[in-house]
Structure formats: C-alpha cells, structure tokens
Amino acid sequence: MADVSAEARIEAPAEKVWAQLTDFTSYDRWNATHTSFPKGGPAPLEPGATFEENMKLMGFPAEVLWTVEELETARVLAIRGKGPMGVSVGTRYSLTADGDATTLRIDGEFTGAAVSLMAGKLKDSATAALNESLRRLGALVA
Template identity: 75%
Template sequence: MAEVSAEARIEAPAGKVWAQLTDFSSHGEWNATHTGFPEGGPATLEKGAVYEENMKLMGFPAEVTWTVDELERGRLLTTGGKGPMGVALVMRYSLAPSPDGEATTVRIEGEFTGAAVSMMGGKLKDSATAALQESLRKLDGLVTP
C-alpha cells in the first residue's frame, strides 16, 4: 500500500474552491494526473455516481473507474477507483474554511493498493505526492484573484 497526502491554504472562500474542484470540465487545468474523461466526468455529482478517468502517473497512462463514496457538498469528496493491474485507489478531497471564511485549507489524500503497488513502492509515493502538490498549486492559481 502507498499513502500520499498534500495540503495547502488557498486564499479563497470554501465555496469558490469547491466549485472549481468539482467542475469536471476544467479538471485538466489543475489536476496534474488528469488527461481526460472519456464520458465527460460524472453526469451528476452524488454518492454512488460512477465515472471513468484517463490519468498519467509516473509517466504511465492509466484508465480508472471511480465511484463517489462520500460527498458532503462544500466540504468532502471521497472516491474509490479501480485501475489497471488490479490497483485500487482512494482519493479524498477535504476543505476546511478559515474562521473568517476568507481562506480554505485544502487537503488531498490518496491511497493505492494492489500487487503492482508493492513493486513500485517509493517511486509511486514520490510521484503521487509531487502530483498532489502541483495540483494544489494549480488549483490555488485558478481560484485566487
């Protein structure tokens, strides 16, 4: 198993960050691993929604089928995915507004399991962590004036 995480404070209200995070038409503008949605992302963002995503991690393309496992609008999105070579993924996006509501702490956590993951070990963790950090920088750039 490989677990990764990244966190950033974004100087924008949680509603604005959430709107960008869940706007699947602009996912490629901030998500460093995203290369496309064959079907355009989920038709409706709701618990149980299933969608496919094309990704690139460690230079390798991957097709992942995601299911929305948890959804608390404006605060939490957790998806579970099935990728190539029996790899299972979990991605958790959580938002915490500052007391004054003018900024948001965004945390992304990922978990990768499966036989292929144990072979890639540290390289996968390093690559995925860097991708999460880059994604948060890009997300910040899109929502911060």
C-alpha cells in the same frame, strides 16, 4: 499499499474552491495526473455515481473507473476507483473553511500487488503531483 497526502491554504472561500474542484470540465487546468474523462465527469455528482478517467502517473497512462463514495458540499469529496493491474485507488478531498481562505487537503491511497513493487517511486511521484495540483488549483481560484 502507498498512502500520499498534500495540503495547502488557498486564499479563496470554500464555496469557490469547491466549485472549481467539482467542475470536471476544467480538471485539465489544475489536476496534474488528469488527461481526460472519456464520458464526462459524474452526472449528477452524488454518492454512488461512477465515471471513467484517463490519467498519467510516473509517466504511465492509466484508466480508472471511479465511484463517488462520500460527498458533503464544500467540505468532502471522496472517490474510490479500480485501475490497471488490479490496483485500487482512493482520493479524498477535504476542505476546511478559514475565514476568506480554505485549507484543502488531498489524501490518496494505492493498493494492489503491483503497488508493492514500486511503492517508493509511486509515493514520490503521486505526492509531487498532489502538490502541483494544489498549486494550480489555488492559482485558478485566488
């Protein structure tokens, strides 16, 4: 198992951060691991909705089938997915409003036999990607 997280204060209201976070047509502008949504993002965005994402992590392409697990507008988006080689992936975006700013925390989780073989490198790569994603997202909404 590999757990990763990153957090940033974004100088924009939670509603504006949420709007960008859930605009699946613009993920390539901020999400450092995203390459495409072959069939588009979840529509409608609701618990139980599924969608496919092509990603790249540690230089390797991966296809993930995601399911929306938790959704609370402008507060929480949690998704869980199945990737290649029996790897399970979880991502949770948590927004905390702070006046005209928002603290956005991203927690990620990777489990499966293949993860244990490269947990250290995976943590480093995924943490760097989360931090880069937060930087890009902040630049888009600020």
